Amino acid sequence: MATKLRRVALALTMAPLVLATAAADDGQNRSPNTERASAGCGSLPTHAQLKQALTAARQQANGGFNLDMWGTVVDRDGIVCAVAFTGSDRGDQWPGSRVISAQKANTANAFSLPALALSTANLFSPVSPGGSLYGLQHSNPVATDVAYAGPPSRFGASNDPMVGKAIGGVNVFGGGLALYNQAGEIIGGLGVSGDSSCADHNIAWRTRHTLVLDFVPAGVSGDAARPDNIIYDITPQPGQQDGVSESGFGHPVCSAEAKSIAANLPNTRH
Numbered sequence: 001m002a003t004k005l006r007r008v009a010l011a012l013t014m015a016p017l018v019l020a021t022a023a024a025d026d027g028q029n030r031s032p033n034t035e036r037a038s039a040g041c042g043s044l045p046t047h048a049q050l051k052q053a054l055t056a057a058r059q060q061a062n063g064g065f066n067l068d069m070w071g072t073v074v075d076r077d078g079i080v081c082a083v084a085f086t087g088s089d090r091g092d093q094w095p096g097s098r099v100i101s102a103q104k105a106n107t108a109n110a111f112s113l114p115a116l117a118l119s120t121a122n123l124f125s126p127v128s129p130g131g132s133l134y135g136l137q138h139s140n141p142v143a144t145d146v147a148y149a150g151p152p153s154r155f156g157a158s159n160d161p162m163v164g165k166a167i168g169g170v171n172v173f174g175g176g177l178a179l180y181n182q183a184g185e186i187i188g189g190l191g192v193s194g195d196s197s198c199a200d201h202n203i204a205w206r207t208r209h210t211l212v213l214d215f216v217p218a219g220v221s222g223d224a225a226r227p228d229n230i231i232y233d234i235t236p237q238p239g240q241q242d243g244v245s246e247s248g249f250g251h252p253v254c255s256a257e258a259k260s261i262a263a264n265l266p267n268t269r270h
Contacts (some may be wrong), residue, residue: 064199
């Protein structure tokens with residue numbers, strides 16, 4: 001009887017430790033302030049830094065509609081680190097572009113490597129019918145419970161409900177870029193949305209450059225100074241809306257101004 005009582009006492013003593021360990025191991029129970037979020041986000045821009053760089057980029061001529069923007073940064077694991085907007089209020093930019101910006105950040109990170117960067121603009125032609133990556137856009141769906149968690153009053157703030165969680169999603173037009181530090185290491189992705197897709201790309205590019213996270217190793221653009229730049233090489237074909245991209249990684253032209261701006265964006269760092 002005494003032995004049995006000792007076993008019960010030991011079990012009761014260990015129970016809190018077991019429960020605490022289980023909670024710590026369960027990623028679903030982690031808050032944005034846990035080690036999973038902070039470890040990957042420590043070398044990435046803060047909310048204030050993202051907002052400042054995004055606002056400066058938005059204020060330049062970008063070949064679009066001169067609209068306010070959303071921007072999101074994710075770490076290498078696809079965990080959202082920061083979400084920001086450029087307007088005075090969260091309603092000053094398209095509400096739907098908040099999630100799109102996160103989706104673009106996830107895509108650029110998910111399909112870039114230590115030695116090869118692919119911008120979301122580079123994915124337009126490969127995922128089109130007949131393209132080498134057709135169907136990619138249907139993989140890795142957005143985590144809707146993360147995308148639409150509230151309260152909306154926190155959207156774009158330092159404590160945006162997406163922060164600390166994996167957003168997922170694949171986006172295949174301009175506005176998403178992988179982030180590389182001074183050591184040439186890929187550390188995450190940046191997504192920008194709120195204007196034409198071509199303007200989004202230009203704004204994302206300038207934002208990344210301001211954040212000094214554009215030590216891009218290589219890409220598919222054919223421009224050594226801008227390896228993951230948007231490519232405008234789609235030749236219209238009869239009966240085809242989008243035409244054929246010579247490189248296989250082309251993007252539609254939104255405006256002549258946006259195309260000209262893209263050709264003269266700041267060089268990436270090497």
